[in-house]
Amino acid sequence: MEINKDLIAASSTPMVLAILAQGDSYGYAIIQRVRELSGGRLEWTDGMLYPVLHRLERLGHVEARWEVADSGRRRKYYRITSRGRDQLDHERRQWQAVDGALRGIWQALSVLVPPPAGIMPEGA
Amino acid sequence: MPNPDHAISLEEQIDQWRSYLRRRQAIHSVDVAELEDHLREQVTKLMSAGLAADEAFLVAVKRMGELDALSREFAREHSERLWKQLVVSADAVERGAWGGTDALIAVCFSVGAAIAIKAPALFGMDWDRDAGYYVRNLSLFVLPLLTGYFLWKRRLDTRTISWLAAGFVALRNRLQLEL
Numbered sequence: 001m002e003i004n005k006d007l008i009a010a011s012s013t014p015m016v017l018a019i020l021a022q023g024d025s026y027g028y029a030i031i032q033r034v035r036e037l038s039g040g041r042l043e044w045t046d047g048m049l050y051p052v053l054h055r056l057e058r059l060g061h062v063e064a065r066w067e068v069a070d071s072g073r074r075r076k077y078y079r080i081t082s083r084g085r086d087q088l089d090h091e092r093r094q095w096q097a098v099d100g101a102l103r104g105i106w107q108a109l110s111v112l113v114p115p116p117a118g119i120m121p122e123g124a
Numbered sequence: 125m126p127n128p129d130h131a132i133s134l135e136e137q138i139d140q141w142r143s144y145l146r147r148r149q150a151i152h153s154v155d156v157a158e159l160e161d162h163l164r165e166q167v168t169k170l171m172s173a174g175l176a177a178d179e180a181f182l183v184a185v186k187r188m189g190e191l192d193a194l195s196r197e198f199a200r201e202h203s204e205r206l207w208k209q210l211v212v213s214a215d216a217v218e219r220g221a222w223g224g225t226d227a228l229i230a231v232c233f234s235v236g237a238a239i240a241i242k243a244p245a246l247f248g249m250d251w252d253r254d255a256g257y258y259v260r261n262l263s264l265f266v267l268p269l270l271t272g273y274f275l276w277k278r279r280l281d282t283r284t285i286s287w288l289a290a291g292f293v294a295l296r297n298r299l300q301l302e303l
Contacts, residue, residue: 027158028165045189046166050158051201058201071165076158 001041008042012052014091015042020062020080021088026069027053027076053078061087134177138163141185148191150199163188240268 019025019033027049034042056062061084069075080088138160145156163184170180188194241258249257 026161028162045193046162046187047159047189047194048197050155050162051197054155054198055201069161071168073161073164074157075161 003041003043008044011042011095012044012049013056014088014095016049016052016056017061017080017084017088017091020078021085024077024079026078030078056084059087060084134167134181137178137181144191148195148198150195150202152202155198159188 015034015037016030019030025033027046030053031044031046031049034044053062053064057064057078060081062078062080064076064078066074066076141163142156142160145151145159146153151159166184166187167177167180170183171177175183244254244257244261245251251258
């Protein structure tokens, strides 16, 4: 199943902030974490994460620092700020509201018709 | 163990990839360093999963995403960097690849100009004694080479080139009169 690009873009901010809320991280590791969390269904183009991180940095939701990694290479690490945590709470409430509304309608539908696979065949 | 031949070609490939990225106005060198760290980690992981260096590089580059799209995303986020793309035409940005050659050609033409200005000395002209001669004809020594450079740079068509050549022949005749 392929997830719509708009949905991927919209979920990128809460996803990145939530991952950083678990601990400081850097680009490559963040992408790996997204793959794990979504079972590979959220397919990010790797490079696209960086403009997202830079936007969060500009907005003051994260702060960045360069460190020398075990590999000996310089690596840019990101840390969530308190402002970023506020933003994460805010995003979370929004997503929960959307999710809650959809859950309601999914339930109502499932009473009337068989589960989703029956309504929308794969690839339709 | 990675094959040393592969290691060399991988470095070359990464160098090339880096230089492509650097030509993008919207992607600054500090971003290139960040993206390169990502690319290298991806390559390392893929190689430890059994891919050859060149295969790992291709997959890693593909996952990084298409450069145009990536550079657009960077430009969108770093809109303060956009003015360069507005001022420098897309054509000139494309020709960024000529940067190195450009400088080399410019040096060749300037060496040419230096030789040209020394040439009259072969015919007994003295820099101090015949200063007037040099001043009168300064443009003649320098202009043809400057024009040559711009011809190369702007890739003028042959028609324009032949008009310019005619102009120089006329100038040269005048010089012979002054001699």
